[in-house]
Amino acid sequence: MEAIVAALLFAFGATFVYQSVELGFRWASDGPQSGFFPFYVALIICGSSLTVFVNALRGKAGRRDESFVERGQLWKVMQVLIPAAIFVLGVQLIGIYVSSAIYIALFMRFLGKYSWVKSVLIAAIICVTLFFMFEIWFQVPLYKGTWDLTSWTGY
Amino acid sequence: MQDLAYLFHGFAVVLTPFNFGLMLLGIVLGVIIGVLPGLGAANGIAILLPLTFTMPPTSAIIMLSCIYWGALFGGAIASILFNIPGEPWSVATTFDGYPLAQKGRAGEALTTSFTSSFVGAFFAVVMITFLAPIIARFALRFGPAEYFSVYLLTFCSFVGMGKGSPAKILASMMIGFALSTVGIDIVTGQLRMTFGLTSLLKGFDFLIAVIGLFGIGEILLSMEEGLKFSGATARINPKVVWETWKKLPRYSFTFMRSVIIGIWMGVTPGGATPASFMSYGAAKKFSKEGDKFGTGVIEGLVAPETAAHAAGTSALLPMITLGIPGSPTAAVLLGGLLIWGLQPGPLLFQEKPDFVWGLIASMYLGNVVGLAVVLSLVPAFAAILRIPFAIIAPVIVVICAIGAYTVNNSMHDIWFMLGFGVVGYVFKKLNYPMAPLVLALVLGNAAESSFRQAMLSSQGSLGILFSNGLVGGITALALVMLFWPLISTGLRTMRPARANKLAEQQPVD
Numbered sequence: 001m002e003a004i005v006a007a008l009l010f011a012f013g014a015t016f017v018y019q020s021v022e023l024g025f026r027w028a029s030d031g032p033q034s035g036f037f038p039f040y041v042a043l044i045i046c047g048s049s050l051t052v053f054v055n056a057l058r059g060k061a062g063r064r065d066e067s068f069v070e071r072g073q074l075w076k077v078m079q080v081l082i083p084a085a086i087f088v089l090g091v092q093l094i095g096i097y098v099s100s101a102i103y104i105a106l107f108m109r110f111l112g113k114y115s116w117v118k119s120v121l122i123a124a125i126i127c128v129t130l131f132f133m134f135e136i137w138f139q140v141p142l143y144k145g146t147w148d149l150t151s152w153t154g155y
Numbered sequence: 156m157q158d159l160a161y162l163f164h165g166f167a168v169v170l171t172p173f174n175f176g177l178m179l180l181g182i183v184l185g186v187i188i189g190v191l192p193g194l195g196a197a198n199g200i201a202i203l204l205p206l207t208f209t210m211p212p213t214s215a216i217i218m219l220s221c222i223y224w225g226a227l228f229g230g231a232i233a234s235i236l237f238n239i240p241g242e243p244w245s246v247a248t249t250f251d252g253y254p255l256a257q258k259g260r261a262g263e264a265l266t267t268s269f270t271s272s273f274v275g276a277f278f279a280v281v282m283i284t285f286l287a288p289i290i291a292r293f294a295l296r297f298g299p300a301e302y303f304s305v306y307l308l309t310f311c312s313f314v315g316m317g318k319g320s321p322a323k324i325l326a327s328m329m330i331g332f333a334l335s336t337v338g339i340d341i342v343t344g345q346l347r348m349t350f351g352l353t354s355l356l357k358g359f360d361f362l363i364a365v366i367g368l369f370g371i372g373e374i375l376l377s378m379e380e381g382l383k384f385s386g387a388t389a390r391i392n393p394k395v396v397w398e399t400w401k402k403l404p405r406y407s408f409t410f411m412r413s414v415i416i417g418i419w420m421g422v423t424p425g426g427a428t429p430a431s432f433m434s435y436g437a438a439k440k441f442s443k444e445g446d447k448f449g450t451g452v453i454e455g456l457v458a459p460e461t462a463a464h465a466a467g468t469s470a471l472l473p474m475i476t477l478g479i480p481g482s483p484t485a486a487v488l489l490g491g492l493l494i495w496g497l498q499p500g501p502l503l504f505q506e507k508p509d510f511v512w513g514l515i516a517s518m519y520l521g522n523v524v525g526l527a528v529v530l531s532l533v534p535a536f537a538a539i540l541r542i543p544f545a546i547i548a549p550v551i552v553v554i555c556a557i558g559a560y561t562v563n564n565s566m567h568d569i570w571f572m573l574g575f576g577v578v579g580y581v582f583k584k585l586n587y588p589m590a591p592l593v594l595a596l597v598l599g600n601a602a603e604s605s606f607r608q609a610m611l612s613s614q615g616s617l618g619i620l621f622s623n624g625l626v627g628g629i630t631a632l633a634l635v636m637l638f639w640p641l642i643s644t645g646l647r648t649m650r651p652a653r654a655n656k657l658a659e660q661q662p663v664d
Contacts (some may be wrong), residue, residue, distance in 0.1 A: 001585070008245075012333070025501055038336040041336070048322040055341070080375055096556065096557060100553040112546065120484075142557060
């Protein structure tokens with residue numbers, strides 16, 4: 001995992017080096033070109049990720065058994081990450097309030113093992129509170145989504 | 156003495172009912188943020204920052220800095236009662252705090268840690284009051300080359316003083332710089348690194364990065380551990396407080412040493428977390444009861460808490476005088492200053508004395524009020540930790556999403572936040588420090604433009620970084636810091652050092 005991340009970082013740095021070279025990383029008549037600073041920054045990324053990569057490969061023999069995450073842990077993390085991603089997609093489509101309510105309710109129901117009534121109730125209370133807080137007290141309009149389901153409130 | 160007059164004026168500013176109310180609100184919110192794992196001072200402030208856009212800047216900074224003080228206090232509650240460090244800097248507090256709570260001395264432990272926090276912060280504020288105007292006056296003479304060398308020093312000290320692999324610190328820092336170059340080049344107006352995507356035009360906002368890295372990343376981490384809160388109950392009554400206070404003067408030497416460590420680590424961007432560990436280590440070494448550390452010794456609580464607060468507070472010194480934040484939280488506050496239309500740096504003292512001295516006065520009052528609030532409301536705050544994680548976790552994700560959205564009213568930012576969350580989780584697992592990334596992202600543009608200006612005036616010769624005593628000295632110090640890992644390895648081979656057990660337990664933040 002260590003080596004994979006280092007390789008990814010190296011790729012990231014290399015992309016930036018490439019972009020900087022395209023922009024011009026040398027001196028023009030009016031001083032350093034746009035790519036000047038990012039070029040060196042990206043070079044350092046490549047250099048340090050290479051160091052981490054080499055260290056990871058060298059150290060691997062010693063501690064092979066030490067894995068990045070256990071399978072069970074990864075599963076738990078995915079249980080949070082995937083719903084969170086779906087939640088963000090939901091925000092895009094149906095707005096923050098509705099998707100938050102659904103997200104919190106489902107999270108409580110399936111990960112927290114609460115009853116449906118309790119989950120839905122708490123989720124609804126939280127989202128209505130948020131609605132009042134942002135739309136009415138702070139007057140900060142939040143994202144309502146492509147299909148606005150809260151348009152009937154008039155905000 | 157004119158400064159003192161300004162300070163009293165600052166107190167007058169803070170004591171208006173509106174500002175005082177915001178201060179209380181800030182502290183209470185801060186303690187809640189500090190108690191909850193997954194919500195830290197940096198991302199808590201980042202989330203609340205957009206709500207302050209409409210406030211006058213002075214009121215806004217008072218509220219946000221009080222959130223910071225509150226979070227510093229709050230971290231201790233979770234550590235002592237639940238053995239869960241609410242914040243990275245309170246990890247060292249769990250070593251002696253939790254054993255004390257298990258022995259039924261939770262009230263004593265809490266009083267000690269709050270009082271130590273207060274003492275640490277107080278001395279740091281006094282230091283800021285007297286040093287800040289002097290540094291600001293001095294810094295007025297700085298040109299681009301000097302600024303770049305100070306930036307260099309800031310970032311090199313991360314490499315020199317940070318824990319963990321220097322290559323990883325460097326990588327994380329440079330990723331921050333690289334991300335800061337995305338968008339429109341501020342000097343030439345050219346588009347850079349956008350890969351033709353319009354959503355990248357505006358670049359990455361560091362607030363999004365903070366919310367993602369620290370907020371979502373933390374949630375993923377806590378989920379992995381499958382947190383179950385079970386802790387001691389806390390009752391604090393005036394008698395316990397009084398009894399504890401009577402005992403504390405005994406440790407005045409520990410207090411002083413921790414304050415000095417904390418201030419030093421805070422001004423140089425070491426940050427509160429290493430300061431707390433360093434101070435704990437030093438106390439263990441010098442104390443007569445050194446062997447008992449870890450079993451519930453009051454002194455083992457005094458040292459890290461005092462140092463963490465001294466460091467957290469003095470991290471604001473370079474921020475207000477030079478515009479260089481000493482910690483991720485200070486970086487977020489700095490971002491706030493820019494959004495409110497204030498240019499942080501030495502000129503701030505002359506152009507906006509109201510703001511600066513209001514902030515400093517709020518540090519004094521905020522800590523006094525904070526101490527009173529936490530001492531009286533501990534049971535209420537501890538009750539927050541009894542709310543099951545299955546409710547807290549999705550709510551924090553929702554709050555992070557709202558916070559990310561309100562920064563620029565942009566839906567893309569919520570996606571970026573999620574991306575940063577995954578990066579934060581992976582980095583945390585692999586011990587890449589995140590503070591350098593955030594600071595580099597905040598300071599990237601400023602560092603780049605001062606570098607280019609310096610290079611322009613010298614026609615591209617790096618010699619300008621050594622052109623006079625001041626800039627040369629700072630640059631030289633920066634280089635020493637940068638190569639410190641190598642230097643210290645060299646020193647160690649000459650005389651073998653004792654193994655540092657504490658360093659292994661220390662988190663990289």
